[in-house]
Amino acid sequence: MFPRLNPLTTLAAAVAVLVMTTAAASWAVSLTVAVGAVLLSAASGTLRRVLLASAAIIVPFWLSLLVIHGLFFPEGRTVLASWGPARVTAEGLSFALEMGLRTAAFVLVLMVFSFSVRVPELVAALTARRVPPQVGYVLASTLLLAPLVAARLEKVRQAQESRGLVVGRGIGSRAAAIRLQMVPLVLGLVHDAGIRAQALDARGFRSAGPRTSYTEARDSAAQAAFRLVAILLALAAVGWRMVESLSAGSLAALSLSAGGPG
Amino acid sequence: MSQPSLTLPPTDRQAVRRRRLLELLGAAAIAATFVFLVLTQPADIAGGLGSVSSLVALGGFLLGALLLIVGVLPTLPTSTVVLIPVALVLNIVLGQLMGTSGLPFYLDSIGTVLIAVLAGPAAGAATGALSSIVWSFFNPTVLPFAAGAALIGFLAGVAARYGLFRRFYLAPVAGFVTGIIAGVVSAPIAAFVFGGTSGAGTGAIVSAFRAMGDTLLAAITKQALISDPMDKAIVFAIAAMLVYALPRRTTFQFPFVRRFRVLAGREPAARNS
Numbered sequence: 001m002f003p004r005l006n007p008l009t010t011l012a013a014a015v016a017v018l019v020m021t022t023a024a025a026s027w028a029v030s031l032t033v034a035v036g037a038v039l040l041s042a043a044s045g046t047l048r049r050v051l052l053a054s055a056a057i058i059v060p061f062w063l064s065l066l067v068i069h070g071l072f073f074p075e076g077r078t079v080l081a082s083w084g085p086a087r088v089t090a091e092g093l094s095f096a097l098e099m100g101l102r103t104a105a106f107v108l109v110l111m112v113f114s115f116s117v118r119v120p121e122l123v124a125a126l127t128a129r130r131v132p133p134q135v136g137y138v139l140a141s142t143l144l145l146a147p148l149v150a151a152r153l154e155k156v157r158q159a160q161e162s163r164g165l166v167v168g169r170g171i172g173s174r175a176a177a178i179r180l181q182m183v184p185l186v187l188g189l190v191h192d193a194g195i196r197a198q199a200l201d202a203r204g205f206r207s208a209g210p211r212t213s214y215t216e217a218r219d220s221a222a223q224a225a226f227r228l229v230a231i232l233l234a235l236a237a238v239g240w241r242m243v244e245s246l247s248a249g250s251l252a253a254l255s256l257s258a259g260g261p262g
Numbered sequence: 263m264s265q266p267s268l269t270l271p272p273t274d275r276q277a278v279r280r281r282r283l284l285e286l287l288g289a290a291a292i293a294a295t296f297v298f299l300v301l302t303q304p305a306d307i308a309g310g311l312g313s314v315s316s317l318v319a320l321g322g323f324l325l326g327a328l329l330l331i332v333g334v335l336p337t338l339p340t341s342t343v344v345l346i347p348v349a350l351v352l353n354i355v356l357g358q359l360m361g362t363s364g365l366p367f368y369l370d371s372i373g374t375v376l377i378a379v380l381a382g383p384a385a386g387a388a389t390g391a392l393s394s395i396v397w398s399f400f401n402p403t404v405l406p407f408a409a410g411a412a413l414i415g416f417l418a419g420v421a422a423r424y425g426l427f428r429r430f431y432l433a434p435v436a437g438f439v440t441g442i443i444a445g446v447v448s449a450p451i452a453a454f455v456f457g458g459t460s461g462a463g464t465g466a467i468v469s470a471f472r473a474m475g476d477t478l479l480a481a482i483t484k485q486a487l488i489s490d491p492m493d494k495a496i497v498f499a500i501a502a503m504l505v506y507a508l509p510r511r512t513t514f515q516f517p518f519v520r521r522f523r524v525l526a527g528r529e530p531a532a533r534n535s
Binding site (some may be wrong): 058071090103139146162182183190192241 | 316341347350508
């Protein structure tokens with residue numbers, strides 16, 4: 001579908017969109033960005049995974065926002081309903097809606113990025129930019145290590161269960177079970193890390209000379225120009241928002257002293 | 263820098279000074295962001311969505327975290343760099359293991375504290391910041407909390423440096439204090455970037471304080487002061503338990519542990535001296 005873009009280009013695009021969404025602070029813009037991210041993931045064929053992963057984060061988040069701001073919003077004045085201390089206010093609901101949409105846009109855009117990026121390419125692009133090689137190593141190594149560690153934890157659990165580990169009801173029993181799994185896991189991982197350090201050192205991991213890479217991240221003048229434009233647009237959005245809020249600052253202060261509780 | 267040596271790594275002081283400068287700039291960015299947010303919050307949240315505050319919170323805290331990472335990481339020995347991915351995965355996997363155990367804590371910084379105890383405050387801060395950044399590949403909402411995570415790693419390293427891990431009962435105390443500071447620093451993020459929530463569980467406590475008429479930032483700070491110190495006390499205790507469970511041969515290979523006598527007990531005799 002897409003030609004492979006340089007990971008830094010997609011990253012710059014994602015960051016610029018997020019900065020502009022935050023600066024705009026309007027539910028319409030957030031909704032547009034969220035829908036755009038969903039369409040983009042559909043076009044690149046990651047729709048299902050992006051939606052599942054994002055929903056797992058966004059849905060509890062929305063519920064929590066709704067409970068906090070939907071029921072309790074002391075600044076709100078348009079009361080729609082009230083039970084005892086809880087008051088449903090129009091201001092609270094609109095605040096929850098705006099925050100919820102903005103967070104949804106934030107999560108969706110970054111999810112589209114992280115499902116589209118290939119980590120080796122990202123590491124190669126970072127190294128070409130003279131980011132310290134340790135950063136790339138940590139990034140790539142963590143993402144590769146995660147499934148291995150999960151598998152290892154499973155093995156430790158099976159081994160301990162075959163030796164008679166039974167998780168009981170009480171907190172003490174659960175804590176003991178966690179300890180019996182955690183200690184062997186951490187011991188093994190730290191031991192492995194020591195061996196890996198020797199192997200890396202023997203291959204000149206810490207030497208400061210020029211480096212070559214198996215994977216080359218493709219780049220072009222057009223992409224470089226696009227990144228520049230994206231960053232400039234994001235900065236412009238921040239600048240516009242600062243000026244806006246400075247000129248509106250006196251107004252907000254007035255309305256606060258007139259009716260706000262603070 | 264223009265012509266790097268092909269044979270030997272350049273041991274110039276300029277590079278060292280530049281990295282130290284990056285570290286200081288990173289810490290300064292985080293501190294300045296926090297001060298700005300606390301000073302400007304009341305007018306801003308009434309004036310609308312707190313858009314300037316969320317921009318400053320995101321930008322300042324993330325910039326600080328990135329500067330810390332780029333400044334600290336190249337100075338660490340390979341044995342520590344290799345341990346960082348392990349710590350990040352431990353943060354995630356042990357966090358999930360805790361989740362399945364039904365205990366009411368999130369405990370997502372065990373690996374960070376472990377690194378801080380073994381390799382010092384700078385390594386701890388870099389690990390905390392990296393943890394948030396790498397985790398955000400799976401869950402983007404943790405990304406803005408990078409500065410808070412870095413602070414936890416840094417404070418854990420400082421506690422280890424001054425011998426608080428030499429006595430088992432002092433580690434949770436250090437964790438409690440760390441939790442107070444980290445909770446207060448992370449609260450503006452929850453308030454201005456996410457409108458007051460970092461998960462379903464904490465929402466109820468925030469609502470309770472809001473019902474009493476607190477401002478959003480005050481309510482979230484109080485919620486953080488309830489949950490974070492307890493959580494970090496447990497994390498520090500678990501990290502101490504793990505460090506003492508490791509064989510002495512492993513822990514004493516870290517220069518930080520040897521130099522500041524971080525752990526109780528004698529250094530094992532060198533084998534080939």
